[in-house]
Amino acid sequence: MTASAPPPVLEARDLHTYYGGAHILADLSFVLNDGEVVVLLGRNGAGKTTTMKSVMGLVRMRAGTVHLEGADITGEEPHVIARAGMGYVPEDRRIFGDLTVMENLEVGRQPPRPGAPAWTPERLFGMFPNLAEMRSRPAGRMSGGEQQMLTVARTLMGNPKVLLLDEPSEGLAPVIVDQMAATIQALKAEGLSILLSEQNLHFATAVSDRAYIVEKGRIRYEGTMDALAADAEVRNTYLTV
Amino acid sequence: MGDFVVTLLTGLSSAAALFLVASGLSIIFGVTRIVNFAHGSFYMLGAYIGVTTVQSIGGGAVGFWVAILLAAVLVGLIGVAMEVLLLRRIYRAPELFQLIATFGVILVIQDVTLWIWGSEDLVGPRAPGFTGAVTILGQRLPEYDLVLIAVSPLVLAGLWLLFNRTRWGTLVRAATLDRQMVSALGVNQRWLFTGVLFLGSALAGLGGAIQLPKGGADLLMDFNIIAAAFVVVVVGGMGSIGGAFLAAILIGLLQTFGIQIFPNSTLILMFLVMAVVLIFRPWGLLGRPEIPGHGVVEAPEAPLRPAGRSLRIGGALAMAFLLLLPVAHLIAPSLVGDFSLVLTIEILIFVLFAVALHFIMGPGGMVSFGHAAFFGGGAYGAALLVKFADAPMEIAFWAAPAGAALLAILFGWFCVRLTGVYFAMLTLAFAQIAWSIVFQWGEVTGGDDGILGTWPSDWASSRVAYYYLTVGFTVAGILAMRRILFAPFGYTLRAGRDSPLRAAAIGIDLKRHQWIAFTISGAFAGLAGALFVYSKGSVFPTSMEIARSFDALLMVLLGGVHSLTGPIVGATALTWLNDLFSELSYWRFLLGATIIALVLLLPDGLAGLGDSWAGRRLGLASPGSESGAGPGSGSGAGDREAPA
Known part of the structure; x- marks a missing residue:
């Protein structure tokens, strides 16, 4: 490696994760460079969510290493990984339904971090105007799209450097999906590096620079979005239902 | 009329200790999902420690209250000790396993209390300035009852402020809903757990200390309060402090009025009310249904298998032993x-x-x-x-x-x-x-x-x-x-x-x-x-x-x-x-300590020891020895949801 090339902002190498006796992730590796949006594409059950959880420390890996900005975070507890600058937005949102919007944001709040965009509730309300109108509403009484916005905003309150976005378009109305795509592009412009997981190729193409295709817990394909767009065979093999 | 009012006030005052213990139990359960059976023991310790602190500080107009609060803080620290030394090591063990540990703690505390304070019931100190009685509509009511009536709403208000106006309180409420997500947002759960144990235990201790002028301290307090506290928590709704408040008043009134109407069935009455509430509101007055998914999901259990060879041999040996034991007794009565x-x-x-x-x-x-x-x-x-x-x-x-x-x-x-x-x-x-x-x-x-x-x-x-x-x-x-x-x-x-x-x-x-x-x-x-x-x-x-x-x-x-x-x-x-x-004397202590040691050493239970030993011999990982996580988002919590 030459001195001019900085280490990738997130690097996972040879991850192996088991649930009981079932081998869910096998030899899975990927790299996320500074300022990139990279997507893990794959069908239901391919191992995308498990990859995210393994990286975040929510599921214990049996083997493999994870480095965040060059620092080894393998096997650390989730709160240590979060404080190191990793933001995690779960697939099923997991907002705190009894807490108000402001309180949800408060739970996510962490001190600002050098080299990462700093967020305040006011800045986030600028980005998600819907939320601004319901600051003191219990989050459980919001629509699915609003909850999806809140879960992203809540994670941003931790001022992460890297964002793990697990299927952000899932179950949302088309107009909200477009809004989510705009949000991801805005976050990228802020300097965040984003790892996305998706089944929706159209959405992924709109926001990502590169793609990994995951199937049965292994990486089957790696390439830029343009290369993937040109490769009908790969798409037909791994992505169409 | 006077009778009625005084009975009402007595009922309200008796709700105070109940509310304090139950709210602590509820708070601890909400965050840690542990049903703390030792909570009654903390209440008892609050009373005994209160007697001692009042004696050493002196029961003056200020000293008495300082001593009561000090007793609460000390009990809170004992709760912290239980969390740090014991519970923290077994959060990853199967659900309910922590119960055993708290059983052990009950036994240990019983004997330690007996050893320090002796077996005689202690008379509680009087509260300075509240030793007399007031006359209400021709009936006399101890002045201290009025103090107790004021305590519950004050504590309720304090807890409300703590949970709704501080960051710590917000985090605790969030952790009650989904503690794994809270940790993924960068919050170290250890401190939340420790803090919650302190608060909950201190409330129980306060309950024990504050009832001293009325009830004193004795060695049966732990089991006597724990059943009533469970009733209050369940009637109010697990994890709901407002519910605990309402239910404590309900049960307190029920007990004082019940004793006048059905002098022989006060105990039955309380549990009957609980049964009725749970039938109509299964999650208590102010509780809500448990949301399955995040938090308490365990690894899928391994299927039960028909008896293998080793179990058949073991069973046959046990049977042979059982059948032959009387024979041995008849042959060699001195040995058997x-x-x-x-x-x-x-x-x-x-x-x-x-x-x-x-x-x-x-x-x-x-x-x-x-x-x-x-x-x-x-x-x-x-x-x-x-x-x-x-x-x-x-x-x-x-x-x-x-x-x-x-x-x-x-x-x-x-x-x-x-x-x-x-x-x-x-x-x-x-x-x-x-x-x-x-x-x-x-x-x-x-x-x-x-x-x-x-x-x-x-x-x-x-x-x-x-x-x-x-x-x-x-x-x-x-x-x-x-x-x-x-x-x-x-x-x-x-x-x-x-x-x-x-x-x-x-x-x-x-x-x-x-x-x-x-x-x-x-x-x-x-x-x-x-x-x-x-x-x-x-x-x-x-x-x-x-x-x-x-x-x-x-x-x-x-x-x-x-x-x-x-x-x-x-x-x-x-x-x-x-x-x-x-x-042996102090057998409870020995038994409790043995139980605690077993819990720490064998988090899968005694039979788990045999399983994993057999599993290793066969070159197989025993079920569940790997990550406890199952597929699906909730189950991912199995392994790492709790601080290690």
């Missing part, structure tokens, strides 16, 4: 004394009881906190037949399981509508109702004096004959339950435990199956009770009390809830340990 038969009979009875409880707890996934109702129900069923119908043993023996089964049909109808902690609490409530009836209905049951003279028929009256009778019933009972578990009924039960929704979707009437299982379990517990009553020749309300239910729970959990041999191992070990220590 009469007592070894007595002890083995007792062990066998509790093995049958524990296996019956495990029948619904393990494969059925229904945790009963009140199984002594059926054990005692069987025992009393047999004894009452003897007392009033002069029934011979042969008849009473069959009546006992039948009576216990009827009781289980009645209780089960209510209980199976609930799940999880609420199910457990409702079983406890019913068991306490049964116990209070036996305890307070002296004309029929003899009350505290019990029923004497339940001796076996002549043919079974020798020690050896009764021994073989016990062996026969216990072994037959265990094999029968085992057979049921490997029949389609058993598969259905396990299917319902692992996925109630899917079971319902394929057309299984789960509640009905659970009800039947509950009844079967109750019948076998009743059989154990009948064996017990004829081995002792008498029966007392203790055979139905909470401690007996806890014993059975402890046996199952200590043995390992995931294994069919677990309850057998657990009951044998615990009954034997109980006997071993019972001769």
